[in-house]
Amino acid sequence: MFWNLPYIAVVLLTIIGIATILLKKNLIKMFLGVSILTSAVNLFLIVLGYRDSGIAPIYTYAPSELMVLPTPQALCLTSIVIGVATSALMLSFAVVIYRYYGTVNVDEIRELKE
Amino acid sequence: MRMSKIVRFCADMLYPAVVIFGLYVIMHGHLTPGGGFQGGAVVATAAALVIVAYSYEEIQGMLSKFLFQVQESGGLLMFGGVALIALGLGTTYFFNFLANSGLLFGMSVPFGPNPGDLNTGGVLPLMNIAVGVEVWGGLAIVILYMLSGITKEGV
Amino acid sequence: MKKVLSLLILIILTAFLFVMAAGFTFGTPLKSDMDDYFIKNGQEQIATNNIVTTVVFDYRGFDTLGESTVLFTAVIGVALMFRKYIRGDSDENE
Numbered sequence: 002m003f004w005n006l007p008y009i010a011v012v013l014l015t016i017i018g019i020a021t022i023l024l025k026k027n028l029i030k031m032f033l034g035v036s037i038l039t040s041a042v043n044l045f046l047i048v049l050g051y052r053d054s055g056i057a058p059i060y061t062y063a064p065s066e067l068m069v070l071p072t073p074q075a076l077c078l079t080s081i082v083i084g085v086a087t088s089a090l091m092l093s094f095a096v097v098i099y100r101y102y103g104t105v106n107v108d109e110i111r112e113l114k115e
Numbered sequence: 116m117r118m119s120k121i122v123r124f125c126a127d128m129l130y131p132a133v134v135i136f137g138l139y140v141i142m143h144g145h146l147t148p149g150g151g152f153q154g155g156a157v158v159a160t161a162a163a164l165v166i167v168a169y170s171y172e173e174i175q176g177m178l179s180k181f182l183f184q185v186q187e188s189g190g191l192l193m194f195g196g197v198a199l200i201a202l203g204l205g206t207t208y209f210f211n212f213l214a215n216s217g218l219l220f221g222m223s224v225p226f227g228p229n230p231g232d233l234n235t236g237g238v239l240p241l242m243n244i245a246v247g248v249e250v251w252g253g254l255a256i257v258i259l260y261m262l263s264g265i266t267k268e269g270v
Numbered sequence: 271m272k273k274v275l276s277l278l279i280l281i282i283l284t285a286f287l288f289v290m291a292a293g294f295t296f297g298t299p300l301k302s303d304m305d306d307y308f309i310k311n312g313q314e315q316i317a318t319n320n321i322v323t324t325v326v327f328d329y330r331g332f333d334t335l336g337e338s339t340v341l342f343t344a345v346i347g348v349a350l351m352f353r354k355y356i357r358g359d360s361d362e363n364e
Contacts, residue, residue, distance in 0.1 A: 059320050074322050224318070226313055246338060
């Protein structure tokens, strides 16, 4: 199992993220679970494009000419920026919900309040 | 109730260093790891450092929301404008019309490892600057608006 | 009842993901034709040393345009949420 260790780490992070969303009752902790799930998907993208004994794909003072694949790194960059946008909007929603209902517990937000 | 003298002095000393490092990461995006998005996040950290050290009322004279809005909109317009100029010159959208020519950033690079030269890259350094300025303005606006929307008596 | 259902879903998902993760090989990508073309010809066509930057801004520039728009929209959304509670420099004309 040790030849696949980065993929095992991706699976563990995914399970932790989904478990946090399903089992917790606080709104802020659910948002942390979404952020952990985003990090797991980014790690999966990077791990997919690795070559054995390859260096970073940059030609400035490069020691050898066997390089890892550059396309998954570009996709991961876009995904990180979208994660930042998601986190900013989710946290501002949490502030407005707390100001309106008075609590951040998910079980008490269900009822319609006048 | 302010932060102590040591915290404010260290924030004053560190602010120019962080801004210069962020601008270095943005400008050398086509030679070393980095580029527009990474450098923009580094420079936005400098604004967050100053806001944490001082309180919000003291910052309003130094960092204004209007300038950051202009900065963010200008960055996105410059990014789209550079891509549209290539359409006006006869080639396709997003074409690199400055690479391997003799104009602003156009020097040819032979194949193989070499110490990098700043004069290369074509359209890429202009796009790096545009995206870096946009990310700097955007993240600073998010921090400033979230801080100003929190009242004093228990949110 | 709800906790039992959540734990059951988690256990099934864990088993499924572990079975899938055992089939990957780490270190040898299956198909790398496009990336070999980028590594071989990226430095001469665009005159840049950084291949990741050429992929982000030149070979796949449309994704970067969409990403900048998403960031801009998120900042507009945050500013819209907090418009009612600004203290200090707000103009009272409503």
